[in-house]
Amino acid sequence: MVDWHKISLEKIAKQLETPDGYIRVSGPLEHDNIVNGEGLRAVLWTQGCPNACPGCQNPETWDYEAGELRKIEDIKEELASFRGQSGLTFCGGEPFVQAKACKEIADYVRKELGWNVWSFSGFTKEIIEEYGREPLEFLKSLDVIIDGPFILGQRDLSLRFRGSKNQRLIRMKVGTGKTLSIE
Numbered sequence: 001m002v003d004w005h006k007i008s009l010e011k012i013a014k015q016l017e018t019p020d021g022y023i024r025v026s027g028p029l030e031h032d033n034i035v036n037g038e039g040l041r042a043v044l045w046t047q048g049c050p051n052a053c054p055g056c057q058n059p060e061t062w063d064y065e066a067g068e069l070r071k072i073e074d075i076k077e078e079l080a081s082f083r084g085q086s087g088l089t090f091c092g093g094e095p096f097v098q099a100k101a102c103k104e105i106a107d108y109v110r111k112e113l114g115w116n117v118w119s120f121s122g123f124t125k126e127i128i129e130e131y132g133r134e135p136l137e138f139l140k141s142l143d144v145i146i147d148g149p150f151i152l153g154q155r156d157l158s159l160r161f162r163g164s165k166n167q168r169l170i171r172m173k174v175g176t177g178k179t180l181s182i183e
């Protein structure tokens with residue numbers, strides 16, 4: 001029998017190794033986005049994903065060596081130039097394989113720009129909590145995680161911000177990762 005729990009832990013352990021102060025992105029930063037979370041949002045598209053969900057809409061974001069390596073300081077500066085945004089959403093790729101870099105950016109936009117922070121993940125919240133380390137610290141820095149892999153057989157285009165029924169929109173207490181509500 002396939003042990004999905006063990007496979008998930010092995011996948012999240014495959015952290016992408018970027019030099020300190022850098023993040024690997026799959027495309028340009030976006031602003032005024034209204035489809036990846038509530039309000040007007042900036043979006044950071046991370047590069048690298050170990051999940052390989054059948055039916056993934058962004059397979060070009062899987063490769064750990066593709067995309068562009070960008071300085072985190074430059075990302076911060078560009079985000080600060082966006083006006084009227086209420087938050088930042090991390091999309092992928094898989095943001096949690098670059099958890100350290102994502103947390104640094106999440107902390108910056110919350111503290112310096114007053115934004116809320118959301119992230120998508122192909123991992124469940126429980127797997128991130130069990131694995132711990134940098135992924136757990138990034139989780140704790142979020143207001144919302146939309147978790148779980150995209151499952152083609154459970155696709156539902158009527159869901160808000162999600163692609164398949166297994167995915168959950170989980171609101172959390174910032175700083176602890178405690179679940180406040182699940183949609």
Ligand code: SF4
Pocket residue numbers: 049050051052053056057058059061092093094121122123149150
């Ligand atoms: S986690 Fe997201 S980016 Fe990765 S394979 Fe699944 S749908 Fe694609």
